[in-house]
Amino acid sequence: MLLISCPYCGDRPEIEFTYGGQAHLVRPADPSALDDQQWAEYLYMRTNTKGVHAERWRHARGCGRFFNALRDTTTDRFAATYKIGAARPDPAASEPTPGTAR
Amino acid sequence: MSKQTFSGLALIRRALTGHRDWRPQWRKAAPKPAYDAVIVGGGGHGLGAAYYLAREHGITNVAVLEKGWIGGGNTGRNTTIIRSNYLFDESAALYDHSVKLWENLSQELNYNVMFSPRGVMMLAHTVHDIQVFKRHVHANRCNGVDNEWLEPEEAKAFCPPLNIEGNMRYPVLGAALQRRGGTARHDAVAWGYARAADALGVDIIENCEVLGIRRDAAGRVEALETTRGVIRAGRVGVSAAGNTSAVLGLAGVRLPLESYPLQALVSEPVKPIFPCVVMSNTIHAYISQSDKGELVIGAGTDAYTSYTQRGALHINTHTLDAICELFPTFRRMRMMRNWGGIVDVTPDRSPIIAKTPVPGLYVNCGWGTGGFKATPGAAHVFAWTIARDEPHPINAPFTIERFRDGHLIDEAAAAAVAH
Numbered sequence: 001m002l003l004i005s006c007p008y009c010g011d012r013p014e015i016e017f018t019y020g021g022q023a024h025l026v027r028p029a030d031p032s033a034l035d036d037q038q039w040a041e042y043l044y045m046r047t048n049t050k051g052v053h054a055e056r057w058r059h060a061r062g063c064g065r066f067f068n069a070l071r072d073t074t075t076d077r078f079a080a081t082y083k084i085g086a087a088r089p090d091p092a093a094s095e096p097t098p099g100t101a102r
Numbered sequence: 103m104s105k106q107t108f109s110g111l112a113l114i115r116r117a118l119t120g121h122r123d124w125r126p127q128w129r130k131a132a133p134k135p136a137y138d139a140v141i142v143g144g145g146g147h148g149l150g151a152a153y154y155l156a157r158e159h160g161i162t163n164v165a166v167l168e169k170g171w172i173g174g175g176n177t178g179r180n181t182t183i184i185r186s187n188y189l190f191d192e193s194a195a196l197y198d199h200s201v202k203l204w205e206n207l208s209q210e211l212n213y214n215v216m217f218s219p220r221g222v223m224m225l226a227h228t229v230h231d232i233q234v235f236k237r238h239v240h241a242n243r244c245n246g247v248d249n250e251w252l253e254p255e256e257a258k259a260f261c262p263p264l265n266i267e268g269n270m271r272y273p274v275l276g277a278a279l280q281r282r283g284g285t286a287r288h289d290a291v292a293w294g295y296a297r298a299a300d301a302l303g304v305d306i307i308e309n310c311e312v313l314g315i316r317r318d319a320a321g322r323v324e325a326l327e328t329t330r331g332v333i334r335a336g337r338v339g340v341s342a343a344g345n346t347s348a349v350l351g352l353a354g355v356r357l358p359l360e361s362y363p364l365q366a367l368v369s370e371p372v373k374p375i376f377p378c379v380v381m382s383n384t385i386h387a388y389i390s391q392s393d394k395g396e397l398v399i400g401a402g403t404d405a406y407t408s409y410t411q412r413g414a415l416h417i418n419t420h421t422l423d424a425i426c427e428l429f430p431t432f433r434r435m436r437m438m439r440n441w442g443g444i445v446d447v448t449p450d451r452s453p454i455i456a457k458t459p460v461p462g463l464y465v466n467c468g469w470g471t472g473g474f475k476a477t478p479g480a481a482h483v484f485a486w487t488i489a490r491d492e493p494h495p496i497n498a499p500f501t502i503e504r505f506r507d508g509h510l511i512d513e514a515a516a517a518a519v520a521h
Contacts, residue, residue: 001415044358049407050347053407071406073410074409076408
């Protein structure tokens with residue numbers, strides 16, 4: 001079980017959290033201006049990063065708040081957790097899956 | 103090296119001579135500089151595709167590249183359940199194609215894959231379950247796939263250890279039974295395909311990880327850079343399960359996949375007690391008994407994407423809670439081993455078996471939590487797709503473009519969690 005550091009509550013066991021998938025996905029401001037491929041990219045395409053992955057978590061059985069985390073998907077070790085709206089702490093540390101960087 | 107045929111007579115003859123002249127069942131091949139086709143991923147799907155390329159399409163200058171050892175990924179980590187009672191027409195056609203191949207696979211490969219159509223029973227615990235499962239029964243029958251509804255007493259008659267008393271949080275209200283479903287020996291599937299493919303000239307190359315995909319000026323796949331050197335290939339089929347995003351990323355192809363750990367566990371071996379496969383989507387349990395006597399139990403996926411091939415204990419505990427409620431007699435069983443595999447999940451929980459935007463590059467992925475059952479069928483239509491550069495009618499709907507065009511095959515909604 002993962003030990004996850006909620007930015008509001010501190011270290012808590014994984015069972016208090018729900019997972020929210022890839023972070024920093026921004027809903028297009030004007031969806032009707034997109035073509036089908038661009039809309040599918042937003043809806044379905046994910047980096048599925050093998051390495052440091054920016055992702056959303058929610059402290060559902062705690063404070064209830066969403067936050068973001070950096071976690072290495074090859075070790076499950078968390079590098080950082082940070083509040084929604086904050087910039088990704090150290091983008092240089094990330095090695096996205098080759099060819100899938102956006 | 104010619105293949106040694108297995109038979110009762112061969113077994114008796116070698117028993118008389120001390121079993122000293124059995125040969126290795128396939129060669130340990132070193133990579134040649136070039137192949138007509140290369141399959142990336144030496145699981146059942148990849149080895150099967152190589153076999154069908156050689157046998158059905160006459161393409162024998164083929165290599166299977168495996169970064170570890172064959173059958174060491176999800177082929178060796180699943181709970182070996184085989185069934186085809188999927189809701190949608192496209193899925194029923196694909197999975198039933200596979201079940202039909204399973205039925206004759208041991209004879210075809212001259213290798214006992216121990217296919218055992220002992221029946222797969224899916225339990226209903228709520229009014230919603232009853233309605234959904236009955237819908238599945240009717241839809242399956244329209245597609246020529248056997249599936250029948252059982253009342254709780256009939257379910258217990260089919261699987262005596264099952265608790266159908268009203269003392270459970272989610273009592274058993276009925277079940278859907280596919281009698282043609284069952285299990286097979288997972289390792290034997292990989293080994294059987296490897297042996298048969300090898301006999302047809304396919305090179306099986308282990309400890310060979312793909313590090314790069316080279317493309318020519320026209321964008322077509324030209325060669326693979328691997329840990330064992332550069333291998334030229336006219337066509338490349340990727341069948342790499344949880345690592346598919348990483349492999350296809352080497353060619354700049356993005357896929358709607360996320361890779362999650364999926365766990366399973368086995369108990370200590372006991373005498374035969376469990377005659378079939380039982381699944382419960384609602385309280386999340388999958389259980390059967392192997393021929394060694396272990397109870398083989400499937401747990402759920404972990405919540406987060408990962409490549410670690412392990413998961414959290416509470417996922418297993420959750421499943422064991424359900425198992426103990428359904429089968430109180432197993433409460434004192436001890437669990438012997440647990441493990442995880444990395445499964446590549448699509449948004450609609452249906453696979454992708456298709457051409458990619460890169461000419462000469464094909465992909466068979468997105469099997470999520472239920473790829474083992476599809477091994478022969480997926481391998482068969484994937485080989486067709488690679489050989490003819492166009493999909494077989496059965497896998498034609500399972501494209502990458504369906505996510506762009508909105509033609510999802512939404513078994514996610516149809517099956518909730520289970521595959």
